[in-house]
Amino acid sequence: MKEKSMKKKKQGAFDIIIVVILTIMALITLFPLYYVLIVSVSDPESIANHVPYLWPHVFDFESYKVVFTEGKFVKSFMNSVFVTVVGTLVNMTLSVFGAYALSKKKLVGRRFFLTLIIFTMLFSGGMIPFYLIVNSLKLNNTLWSMILPCAINTFYLIIMKNYFMSIPESLEDAARIDGANNIQILLQVVLPISMPFIATFMLFYSVERWNEWWNALLFINESDYQPLQIYMREILVNFNNQLSPQAQAVVGQGQRANFQAIQMATIVVSTLPILCVYPFVQKHFVKGMLVGSVKE
Numbered sequence: 511m512k513e514k515s516m517k518k519k520k521q522g523a524f525d526i527i528i529v530v531i532l533t534i535m536a537l538i539t540l541f542p543l544y545y546v547l548i549v550s551v552s553d554p555e556s557i558a559n560h561v562p563y564l565w566p567h568v569f570d571f572e573s574y575k576v577v578f579t580e581g582k583f584v585k586s587f588m589n590s591v592f593v594t595v596v597g598t599l600v601n602m603t604l605s606v607f608g609a610y611a612l613s614k615k616k617l618v619g620r621r622f623f624l625t626l627i628i629f630t631m632l633f634s635g636g637m638i639p640f641y642l643i644v645n646s647l648k649l650n651n652t653l654w655s656m657i658l659p660c661a662i663n664t665f666y667l668i669i670m671k672n673y674f675m676s677i678p679e680s681l682e683d684a685a686r687i688d689g690a691n692n693i694q695i696l697l698q699v700v701l702p703i704s705m706p707f708i709a710t711f712m713l714f715y716s717v718e719r720w721n722e723w724w725n726a727l728l729f730i731n732e733s734d735y736q737p738l739q740i741y742m743r744e745i746l747v748n749f750n751n752q753l754s755p756q757a758q759a760v761v762g763q764g765q766r767a768n769f770q771a772i773q774m775a776t777i778v779v780s781t782l783p784i785l786c787v788y789p790f791v792q793k794h795f796v797k798g799m800l801v802g803s804v805k806e
Contacts (some may be wrong), residue, residue, distance in 0.1 A: 550574070550774035574772035577779055585734060586741035587780075589653060590720060593737055597657040597719035602712055604662050609670030611698050631664050637728075644729055655729035656722045656737065663718070666711050673707055674700065713787060720784045738780050745776045 553568035577583055610619060612624060634640075640659070649655040677700060685695045701708065723739035730736055 523740070546774045546777050550771055550778050552771060552772060570771075573775040576772055576781070577658065577775050582733065583738075583741060583779075586736050586738045589735060590722075590738035590780075593656050593722060593745050594716050594719040596653075597660075598668060598685055598716045599720075600657055600661050601663070601715040601719070602708070605667050605670055605711070605715075606701070606708070607696070609667050610674050610700065612667075612671045613674035625668065627664050641728060650729050652730075652733055653735055656719070656725045659725060660718070660722075663715070666714065670707075670711065673704070677703075716787065717784055741781055742776055746773055759774075 548564075548566050550573055551569055551571060552566040553570035554572075556567035556570075559567075562630075612620060612627075614620070617623075644650070644655055644659055651657065681699060682695050685699045690698065721739060722737060723743065726735075726737050726740050730740070
């Protein structure tokens with residue numbers, strides 16, 4: 511009995527230590543995000559006189575007013591929304607159909623196609639050939655340059671393929687007996703039972719499309735087609751120089767707006783939409799990632 515009680519005490523002390531360590535790590539991770547939020551809602555004078563480590567000394571939402579009334583921000587925000595919604599639909603459609611087809615061992619040339627797909631995960635043609643291909647397709651200065659070149663993530667495709675292979679063949683055979691073809695089986699049988707898995711990768715794709723900036727930097731020169739991430743880059747870089755056009759535009763809209771507060775407000779506004787999606791899909795993360803990650 512004494513040995514059992516000693517083991518329980520050691521186990522309880524160990525659990526407490528783990529909880530304390532994880533709590534400290536969580537606070538260290540979340541504090542930068544919290545600091546960005548409190549600076550964005552702080553008065554410029556209070557920021558200059560007191561560093562708002564834990565709580566704003568004086569609340570001021572002038573920076574958000576400046577951000578939402580700036581025309582370029584609204585345009586870039588809508589561009590990112592379009593790229594996220596349409597891009598995620600394209601990503602999921604091509605990935606699901608491609609993965610389902612590759613999961614069938616009777617597919618002619620299946621091994622050859624899988625070899626080509628895995629080859630692209632290890633080697634690439636480089637930036638210059640990539641730019642020349644996109645340019646030859648007339649995708650420059652269009653939102654499609656952020657959607658079509660990255661239409662499929664090969665890593666996600668492989669995981670989806672392994673997941674579809676784990677579905678019992680008897681379930682699909684029963685659907686074939688009822689007269690369903692391959693597309694009907696995928697849409698009416700496989701996808702309904704795979705929604706947690708599909709929802710997880712839909713979130714992953716949507717986060718990638720929302721954060722897309724590299725293709726926009728390479729292929730988009732016109733400001734009307736730039737996404738929110740490029741606008742944020744200009745805010746964070748150019749607002750440090752008060753002689754820049756962006757800084758002068760803000761000064762013309764409101765003298766009370768602080769440049770640092772505007773930077774932080776822009777970060778909050780651009781991060782908030784995608785953060786709002788996470789709670790609805792969080793419960794599917796573990797199941798969606800583990801299912802299909804191990805090949806039998």
